[in-house]
Amino acid sequence: MTSILTNLFDGVAYGMLLFVLACGLAVTLGLMNFVNLAHGAFAMAGGYICMVLVNRMGWPFFAALPLAFVSSAAIGIALERTLYRHLYARSHLDQVLFTIGLTFMSVAAVDYIQGSSRVFINLPAALQGQFDLFGVGIGRYRLMIVVICGLLTIALQMVLAKSRFGSRLRAAVDDPRAASGLGINVPQVFAFTFAFGCGLAGLGGALSAEILGLDPYFPLKFMIYFLIVVTVGGSSSITGPFLASLLLGIGDVAGKYYVPKMGPFVIYTMMIVILIWRPNGLFGRTAAR
Amino acid sequence: MSASSDVGFHAQRHARWHYGEVAFWLIVLACGFAFPTRYLIMTDILRLALFAMSLDLILGYAGIVSLGHAAFFGVGAYAAGLLALHGIVNEPVLALIVAGLAAMVLGFATSFLVIRGVDLTRLMVTLGIALLLEALAERFSNITGGTDGLQGIEMQPIFGVIPFDMFGKAGFFYSLAVLFLLFLFARRVVHSPFGLSLRAIKNNPLRAAAIGIPVNRRLIAIYTLAAFYAGVAGALFTQTTAIASLDVFAFERSADLMLVLVIGGTGYLYGGLVGAVIFRMLQEVFSTITPQYWQFWIGLVLVVIVLVGRQRLHRWVLYVPNLVIRQIAGRKAVVAVPESDA
Numbered sequence: 001m002t003s004i005l006t007n008l009f010d011g012v013a014y015g016m017l018l019f020v021l022a023c024g025l026a027v028t029l030g031l032m033n034f035v036n037l038a039h040g041a042f043a044m045a046g047g048y049i050c051m052v053l054v055n056r057m058g059w060p061f062f063a064a065l066p067l068a069f070v071s072s073a074a075i076g077i078a079l080e081r082t083l084y085r086h087l088y089a090r091s092h093l094d095q096v097l098f099t100i101g102l103t104f105m106s107v108a109a110v111d112y113i114q115g116s117s118r119v120f121i122n123l124p125a126a127l128q129g130q131f132d133l134f135g136v137g138i139g140r141y142r143l144m145i146v147v148i149c150g151l152l153t154i155a156l157q158m159v160l161a162k163s164r165f166g167s168r169l170r171a172a173v174d175d176p177r178a179a180s181g182l183g184i185n186v187p188q189v190f191a192f193t194f195a196f197g198c199g200l201a202g203l204g205g206a207l208s209a210e211i212l213g214l215d216p217y218f219p220l221k222f223m224i225y226f227l228i229v230v231t232v233g234g235s236s237s238i239t240g241p242f243l244a245s246l247l248l249g250i251g252d253v254a255g256k257y258y259v260p261k262m263g264p265f266v267i268y269t270m271m272i273v274i275l276i277w278r279p280n281g282l283f284g285r286t287a288a289r
Numbered sequence: 290m291s292a293s294s295d296v297g298f299h300a301q302r303h304a305r306w307h308y309g310e311v312a313f314w315l316i317v318l319a320c321g322f323a324f325p326t327r328y329l330i331m332t333d334i335l336r337l338a339l340f341a342m343s344l345d346l347i348l349g350y351a352g353i354v355s356l357g358h359a360a361f362f363g364v365g366a367y368a369a370g371l372l373a374l375h376g377i378v379n380e381p382v383l384a385l386i387v388a389g390l391a392a393m394v395l396g397f398a399t400s401f402l403v404i405r406g407v408d409l410t411r412l413m414v415t416l417g418i419a420l421l422l423e424a425l426a427e428r429f430s431n432i433t434g435g436t437d438g439l440q441g442i443e444m445q446p447i448f449g450v451i452p453f454d455m456f457g458k459a460g461f462f463y464s465l466a467v468l469f470l471l472f473l474f475a476r477r478v479v480h481s482p483f484g485l486s487l488r489a490i491k492n493n494p495l496r497a498a499a500i501g502i503p504v505n506r507r508l509i510a511i512y513t514l515a516a517f518y519a520g521v522a523g524a525l526f527t528q529t530t531a532i533a534s535l536d537v538f539a540f541e542r543s544a545d546l547m548l549v550l551v552i553g554g555t556g557y558l559y560g561g562l563v564g565a566v567i568f569r570m571l572q573e574v575f576s577t578i579t580p581q582y583w584q585f586w587i588g589l590v591l592v593v594i595v596l597v598g599r600q601r602l603h604r605w606v607l608y609v610p611n612l613v614i615r616q617i618a619g620r621k622a623v624v625a626v627p628e629s630d631a
Binding site: 029093 | 348354356402405408409410412413414416417418420421424425428540541544547548551581582583584585587588589590591592594595596599
């Protein structure tokens with residue numbers, strides 16, 4: 001019984017991590033209809049920046065996390081302004097080719113700079129080990145992830161639903177032409193959102209080094225997971241991808257624990273079935289227009 | 290002249306063999322005699338060319354973007370490997386056809402999933418199928434050999450007469466013959482009314498349906514055929530290298546394949562062939578400069594191609610040949626810019 005609850009908790013932590021990693025993609029892919037297969041590269045950048053800051057320069061872990069966010073966002077906005085924005089109007093094939101190219105470049109570049117082996121971030125002692133809560137073993141690190149990601153999710157939902165920027169974004173997505181007619185600077189809104197999504201991915205990458213493992217092949221290995229979150233979750237709200245991430249996280253952890261031999265098999269089958277059954281995602285209105 | 294006979298006239302003229310095409314195949318054949326020390330890499334190029342041709346059938350002609358074409362390649366590779374390993378079908382040509390048919394069955398079964406939904410769903414489903422098969426191959430390691438791959442495959446002589454030699458000479462000419470035969474068939478298919486209807490579907494599925502083309506059935510047919518081609522390419526891989534490992538399903542293989550096709554140009558059969566040659570040469574050059582990091586340069590090539598624009602790039606490349614032809618022959622350029630891309 002307790003092992004089930006521990007697994008459930010691990011699954012939730014994993015799912016929330018996936019959500020933070022993938023929700024930027026939900027915006028680019030789901031809302032802006034841009035197939036960005038290089039999303040994982042931004043996550044990897046954040047993870048490596050955090051690693052260098054903590055391990056090499058002796059920064060405290062919690063100080064390095066915001067910087068991972070900021071630098072990933074900066075990389076994101078630089079690429080968006082110079083490269084990505086030329087491709088919004090292109091065909092999906094062009095977008096796929098371009099982002100695959102970027103992914104390959106990032107993989108080789110990180111391999112060149114940091115080596116191909118898996119890296120670990122030195123965690124403060126307070127985050128290591130487990131404690132018991134009513135007999136359920138809870139990892140401290142995972143608890144921190146649940147807290148951070150939970151707060152982020154709530155904040156995102158608030159921003160999207162309540163703030164002026166949120167309504168601008170939703171307007172820009174619903175009908176870019178009408179939105180720009182109303183004086184909304186649509187490219188700027190998209191650029192900002194893109195950068196923010198990249199920043200979140202970077203933060204997720206820094207957090208995930210401990211759980212998912214961080215090596216130069218990160219963008220390729222987890223690409224499918226991000227895509228699953230977005231396509232299964234749909235993109236009409238934050239809730240869809242969030243629930244999809246939780247499902248995926250719990251399913252993956254449970255699958256690996258109870259039927260270790262069938263692990264990835266279950267996930268891929270689930271994805272294909274869901275896509276066939278509801279091409280616009282489980283919770284989605286329009287995953288792609 | 291009525292419109293329909295006009296269309297027929299142009300279609301027929303396109304379908305005729307040009308001198309350039311004959312020359313192309315003669316050069317390919319001549320390469321087999323000119324570089325007797327390079328059989329292995331040339332065989333590799335032929336295999337890749339066949340694989341790229343398969344993707345061109347669905348991407349260039351029918352407009353289906355696939356991120357998981359390696360699935361069929363892998364099924365063909367493992368089928369050929371298992372057939373040879375367990376001595377089920379010993380004769381390579383027969384085994385090649387059986388392996389192709391195995392991939393074809395999978396293609397037919399999955400085509401129903403692929404024709405549903407838009408580009409994005411197709412990307413995900415094709416990618417998912419390839420990953421699924423990779424996971425399956427890893428799971429049933431007692432059949433596939435898991436991460437070690439199939440080992441100890443011994444190929445019997447072709448038709449029971451021509452043995453595979455260690456220099457790869459037989460392998461090269463065998464692959465060339467297979468490629469040429471399948472090319473002839475693909476050429477016939479794309480110039481047939483069936484092929485023309487595929488282009489109509491690619492340009493506008495709704496309009497194609499409105500003029501009475503059974504869109505879904507055509508897509509299923511071409512997807513199945515492409516799966517057969519990819520399966521044969523995979524089987525050739527196993528037969529000429531005598532290994533089949535998990536990386537036949539790898540995402541990188543599907544991604545590289547797209548690059549091959551993009552370099553060569555989509556929507557005309559030679560695109561895959563030309564692309565395969567250029568891609569392998571690029572790979573050779575890059576891996577001699579930076580052995581471990583050639584992927585970076587491949588990525589850079591992809592990014593540059595997309596940013597410059599594929600059609601513009603092809604116009605540039607064809608500019609000089611066309612100029613020469615126009616000057617010498619004094620007529621309209623023979624080397625045409627490939628049709629608009631998917």
